[in-house]
Amino acid sequence: AQKVTQAQTEISVVEKEDVTLDCVYETRDTTYYLFWYKQPPSGELVFLIRRNSFDEQNEISGRYSWNFQKSTSSFNFTITASQVVDSAVYFCALSGVETGANNLFFGTGTRLTVIP
Amino acid sequence: DVKVTQSSRYLVKRTGEKVFLECVQDMDHENMFWYRQDPGLGLRLIYFSYDVKMKEKGDIPEGYSVSREKKERFSLILESASTNQTSMYLCASSPGQGAQETQYFGPGTRLLVL
Numbered sequence: 001a002q003k004v005t006q007a008q009t010e011i012s013v014v015e016k017e018d019v020t021l022d023c024v025y026e027t028r029d030t031t032y033y034l035f036w037y038k039q040p041p042s043g044e045l046v047f048l049i050r051r052n053s054f055d056e057q058n059e060i061s062g063r064y065s066w067n068f069q070k071s072t073s074s075f076n077f078t079i080t081a082s083q084v085v086d087s088a089v090y091f092c093a094l095s096g097v098e099t100g101a102n103n104l105f106f107g108t109g110t111r112l113t114v115i116p
Numbered sequence: 117d118v119k120v121t122q123s124s125r126y127l128v129k130r131t132g133e134k135v136f137l138e139c140v141q142d143m144d145h146e147n148m149f150w151y152r153q154d155p156g157l158g159l160r161l162i163y164f165s166y167d168v169k170m171k172e173k174g175d176i177p178e179g180y181s182v183s184r185e186k187k188e189r190f191s192l193i194l195e196s197a198s199t200n201q202t203s204m205y206l207c208a209s210s211p212g213q214g215a216q217e218t219q220y221f222g223p224g225t226r227l228l229v230l
Binding site: 004009029031032033035037042043044045046047050052091095096097103104106107108109 | 125156157158159160161164174204206208214215216217218219220221222223224226
């Protein structure tokens with residue numbers, strides 16, 4: 001079975017602080033993909049990143065970075081020097097090749113509030 | 117840019133009414149999806165479609181049906197709305213089949229059933 005756990009329900013930080021959002025997953029698939037989405041107050045989920053299970057290289061995109069560790073089944077997301085515009089709900093999701101048909105399994109989300 | 121649009125941002129309906137939620141994508145994507153989002157539960161898949169007139173049940177299809185008559189349009193139907201269907205409904209599309217495909221989402225419809 002596929003499962004994604006985002007243990008942090010809500011996080012508040014002061015602007016310019018760094019913040020890490022945790023994501024832990026469970027899957028029996030040997031090939032799978034991990035995603036992060038951002039949901040601002042407007043409601044639309046915005047795609048941030050996709051990572052496949054064979055690529056454990058960390059990714060950096062501006063102030064965003066992702067740390068994928070297969071050994072701990074984690075795919076954590078760090079925002080450096082947070083800004084008010086980063087306030088949103090962030091979802092981690094998993095899709096397994098063996099499970100089929102690109103069904104995405106979502107975590108319950110982490111609500112990030114950046115205080116000015 | 118991928119554009120997924122949903123017909124309404126907010127809807128208020130009465131118990132027992134038939135409700136149609138429309139979703140349109142403009143990128144010629146094969147797959148389309150309907151999710152509902154509830155606090156503390158994340159997103160749950162209701163139905164998806166991988167081709168015109170094709171549909172597959174997701175995790176929570178009870179009380180819902182779907183229609184895909186054209187490639188770009190995927191409709192979610194609540195045959196007889198109930199209060200427990202009050203939720204945020206999100207439509208998504210993806211280019212093709214496979215776990216690697218990224219899903220792109222619309223802005224969502226907040227449905228309140230009274």
